[in-house]
Amino acid sequence: MSMGCPPAAPRRGTRLARRALLAAGFGGLAAPALAQGAWPSQAVRIVVPFAPGGTADIPARLIADHLSRRLGRSFVVENRSGAGGAVGIRAVAQARDGHTFLHSTSAVAVLPALQRDPGYDPLADLLPVTMTAAAPILLLVRGDSPHAALSGFLQHARSAPGKVSFASSGVGSTVHLAGELLKARAGLDLLHVPYRGSAPAATALLAGETDCAFLSPIEAIPHLQAGRLRVLATAARQRGAPAPEAPALAEQVPGYGGVQLWFGLFGPHDLPPETGALLMRELAPLRGHSPLAQRMDELGAETLLDGPEMLARRMRDEVPLWKTIVEQAGIPRE
Structure with missing residues (x-):
């Protein structure tokens, strides 16, 4: 070099x-x-x-x-x-x-x-x-989403290839790659919708432009506290704050090593x-x-x-x- x-x-x-x-x-x-x-x-x-x-x-x-x-x-x-x-x-x-x-x-x-x-x-x-x-990076849906559990969301995504979209803060961001890792390990065909930053990605999810989003707690916590968003899973290796009740993706997606x-x-x-x-x-x-x-x-x-x-x-x-x-x-x- x-x-x-x-x-x-x-x-x-x-x-x-x-x-x-x-x-x-x-x-x-x-x-x-x-x-x-x-x-x-x-x-x-x-x-x-x-x-x-x-x-x-x-x-x-x-x-x-x-x-x-x-x-x-x-x-x-x-x-x-x-x-x-x-x-x-x-x-x-x-x-x-x-x-x-x-x-x-x-x-x-x-x-x-x-x-x-x-x-x-x-x-x-x-x-x-x-x-x-x-x-932790969080997999989020809107508070009024019909998907209350990760298992149901994964089943829906498998039944509708290319039609379930996820928002991220931009191409190549860590949250984008968390979604790409899910696609690779779960065999899903998800549509990536990049935005120019995490705040616009959260806004897009809230507005119904995408079905889910990968975000860090830094952007998600205010919306979680207000009930506008719901955590389906954490991309970390194991459960933990700020949503200890939410499963880790690794629990239902073999080979998902954590992000x-x-x-x-x-x-x-x-x-x-x-x-x-x-x-x-x-x-x-x-x-x-x-x-x-x-x-x-x-x-x-x-x-x-x-x-x-x-x-x-x-x-x-x-x-x-x-x-x-x-x-x-x-x-x-x-």
Whole structure:
């Protein structure tokens, strides 16, 4: 890749070191190694690869504020949108200052399936630090829908191929791919209707333009509370908030592995192990009662901050999965 990356041999060594680091979960570092470090020695950038005000901004800014107070240096959120998020992600993949990080949605794992050359390899050019939060993706119908249960909806969809439509926030979005995964695993012929964002998709469902929609709780909760929408199922691996009574799609659709809207913190591939360890130590207080946990709970998301292993596993699973699903769905690559 023409990204100013190190030559092949050092990169192979870096990959081996990264795997060892992830296996240890930033653990095994001697305490003196942390004590001797002077990091951060300058302001730290947390790049959000989307426009200001998006869902990735919320946890990023709360984390930046927390780390600024804990470490005595400015942690600044920098919005660098463009190319579906690839512009900001590339900036972090190419960073060599030791003070540039990425806070992204699950789009970081999706873009390589949608773009012929996103300019980064998510498994080689980024080092997972931690998942910050995750929210289930919900399969929703209107509150007055005749489909009160997932089983009845699936039966109806099978009996009317090509006639049952689902709304999403746009082609290639995580919620769109949640629907494509359902089509592939359940053998359904659903009609995808993309909108320019989650709010228009919810509005379209409420107006009767589509039969159902895949949305995150962030957009769905106000309509659920008002009774305007109903949860048929969660696309997550198992039942949970904000609709614990709704089944997981995996309960009735074999092979549906679960899809979430998740947020992750990454560094460039050569992030020093002691820096990752320091960050996890300083982020630990946010797992309990904190502004981050409170805000995520309000949005129907769970605060995680569980270290690099879970995020690395998520990336290893999702990057090839979405490439396969995009190809099967016939979604054109840019």
